[in-house]
Every structure is written in C-alpha cells, then in structure tokens.
Amino acid sequence: MTAIYKREMRSYLTSPVGYVFLAVFYAISGYYFFATSLVGNTTDMSYVFSNLFSIVIFLVPMLTMRLFSEERRQKTEQALFTAPVRFTGIVMGKFLACLTMYLMGMGITLVYFLVLCAFRIPDAAVFFGNFLGLGLLGAALCAIGIFISSLTESQVIAAVGSLAIGLLLLFSNSFTPVVSNQLVSKLILNCSFYEHYLDFTRGLLNLADLTFFVSMTGLFLFLTVRHLERRRIS
DSSP, X not given: OHHHHHHHHHHHHTSHHHHHHHHHHHHHHHHHIIIIIITTTOOOOHHHHHHHHHHHHHHHHHHHTTTTHHHHHTTOHHHHHTSSSOHHHHHHHHHHHHHHHHHHHHTHHHHXXXXXXXXXXXXXXXXXXXXXXXXXXXXXXXXXXXXXXXXXXXXXXXXXXXXXXXXXXXXXXXXXXXXXXXXXXXXXXXXXXXXXXXXXXXXXXXXXXXXXXXXXXXXXXXXXXXXXXXXXXX
C-alpha cells in the first residue's frame, strides 16, 4: 500500500493534475473568503464552506478520473494484478493519495481561520464542524470517483460518471417532494449528502452523520476491490 501511495503522490506532484486542482481550489476558496468574510467584516466562514460544498463535487473527479482508467488504457493494470499486494492495499493506496491531495486543498481554510483570529476569535466549533464535514464529504467523493474509474478506461467517462453520481447523492433530497411513497421518500432523504452535512455546518457532531459518510466511503472502496477481483478472475 505504501508503494502505491508514494507512486500516486509522485504522479500528482509531477503532472499538472495536482497543481491545477490546488490552484483552482485555492482561487475559488480565496475569492469566497475575500468576498464574504473580509469584505463582509465577519468571522463566520459558513458562507465559504457552503460554496465549497457545491464546488468540490466538480473538483474531486479531476483527482480520481485517472487512478484506474489510465492503468487500464495503458495496459499496465496487469502489473497491479500480479503485484505481491492485495487489491485492498492497492485501492487504499490510491484512495489515500487522492484524499491527501484533497486535504492539501482544504488546508487553505486553516490559513483563513488564522487570519480571522488576528482580528477576532471565530466560533471554533462551527469552523471545525464545517471543516470535518467537508473532509468527510471529500473522502466519500474520492471513493465514488475511484470506483467509477475502475469501471472504464476513459478518463472522460470516469470524470462524468463520478460527477453524475456525486450530484445525485448530493442533492437527492430535492426529489422527495415529487415522491408519493413515504418509505421511498425517506430512503432517498437518508441517502442525501446534503441532509447529513447540515449538522456539521452548525458545529454539531452527529454520530449518525459521521457513520453515514464513513459507511459510504467504505462501501465504494469495497465495491472497487470486488470489481478488481472479478476482473482478475475473468
């Protein structure tokens, strides 16, 4: 797993992908921080995080689209299949590298927090609640993107597929008003990333929400491992 992690991190940092992701993340978050917190003269960074909540869904596929699809396109996946490491280690190595890049992008919000502390101490519970929620959301999106990337050799299809599933899970709660069956409506609501993200924005640590994001991340990583195992057998 460590070797896979180092290889993927090296790939991110020696190609434009990692730098483009960080540049876009920093630029967008910096704009909202300036426009809402600095210009608005407030220590509340909720507006920054609420905008990032919608934006990361478009940025994460940039990190995940090539993780397995590129291996498949270049016919190098056979080296992974025959490597002396379990598929769980391969998937976790790629996932942790992707998550590391994502957290490097999120790290800029800690700088914003320190800037605000120079003027007035912000509500730490709200800030770190938003930070944790956005981190868990990113982990789930990374896992989804890795799973989709393992299904195709096309990076474009992997990116679009990850974006589509992410948007569906992110805003599935908006479909509940048109669903007449209460059981189905409740199921859709329980699968909504937005609904499980809300308490984090208020600085509340809800075990059910924490479990949901961890479970979704684990589910898609498990599906990726199972898919790779089936492909090796076939």
